[in-house]
Amino acid sequence: MANFARQKRPNNFSGREERMELILATRNQGKIRELERMFRALAFDVRILGLDDFPEVGSLSEPGRTFFENALHKASTVCRLTGQPALADDSGLEVDALAGAPGVYSARYSKEGASDVENNRKLLQDLANTPREHRTARFRCQLVACLPGGETLSAEGTWEGWIGFESKGDNGFGYDPLFIDRQTGLTAAQMPAEEKNSKSHRAKALKRFVRAWPEFVRKLEKGKDL
Numbered sequence: 001m002a003n004f005a006r007q008k009r010p011n012n013f014s015g016r017e018e019r020m021e022l023i024l025a026t027r028n029q030g031k032i033r034e035l036e037r038m039f040r041a042l043a044f045d046v047r048i049l050g051l052d053d054f055p056e057v058g059s060l061s062e063p064g065r066t067f068f069e070n071a072l073h074k075a076s077t078v079c080r081l082t083g084q085p086a087l088a089d090d091s092g093l094e095v096d097a098l099a100g101a102p103g104v105y106s107a108r109y110s111k112e113g114a115s116d117v118e119n120n121r122k123l124l125q126d127l128a129n130t131p132r133e134h135r136t137a138r139f140r141c142q143l144v145a146c147l148p149g150g151e152t153l154s155a156e157g158t159w160e161g162w163i164g165f166e167s168k169g170d171n172g173f174g175y176d177p178l179f180i181d182r183q184t185g186l187t188a189a190q191m192p193a194e195e196k197n198s199k200s201h202r203a204k205a206l207k208r209f210v211r212a213w214p215e216f217v218r219k220l221e222k223g224k225d226l
């Protein structure tokens with residue numbers, strides 16, 4: 001497989017001599033927007049790049065049966081093709097009345113290449129006869145980072161709520177207009193970005209990830225000195 005690395009990076013993971021670059025291994029603009037804002041809010045000291053900077057990386061498949069397998073597959077593919085550290089997000093909605101569906105199929109629930117509107121329409125249809133008390137659901141986000149030496153760091157987050165009876169709100173992306181936060185009763189699309197980004201599955205996963213990062217980097221650097 002071709003290696004598309006453009007610049008050889010020094011073996012420096014802490015960013016002390018040169019800030020490390022981390023490629024977000026996703027083409028979902030909603031995820032990119034949220035991850036970039038959250039990284040800024042957490043003052044995470046790496047330079048974030050999008051896949052737009054790497055047109056050589058084609059579309060990323062999701063062959064796994066779990067969020068972890070898919071995130072690992074996307075991150076390791078981008079890391080291998082670019083020669084640079086990559087972070088992937090595999091996420092989705094789990095609806096209890098649908099035995100956890102759409103789950104890993106969230107992006108292609110109504111069909112391959114489906115739009116958010118089509119997926120939301122199918123979800124409402126599938127829950128047409130489901131009363132409020134059985135419409136409980138959660139968003140789940142799995143983050144996996146892969147470094148060129150083969151090291152990985154992962155973190156998960158969930159957000160509990162239920163599925164509404166109609167779309168509400170214009171913010172966010174995906175299932176946000178149908179997902180009602182258990183605490184506030186607002187859909188994720190009715191919340192300002194800052195509120196969603198402080199309590200979402202992605203926010204929780206990213207906070208855990210950023211918290212674990214310094215120790216991860218320390219171990220890597222220590223390993224290199226041996």
Ligand code: ITT
Nearest residue numbers: 026027028089090091092093106107173174175176
């Ligand atoms: P990449 O693989 O390129 O990252 P994708 O959209 O295919 O993009 P996933 O396979 O992880 O990503 O599918 C996630 C789907 O789950 C996404 O398309 C949404 O429909 C839904 N989803 C995940 N997080 C969400 C959120 O915060 N709000 C609304 N919907 C979300």
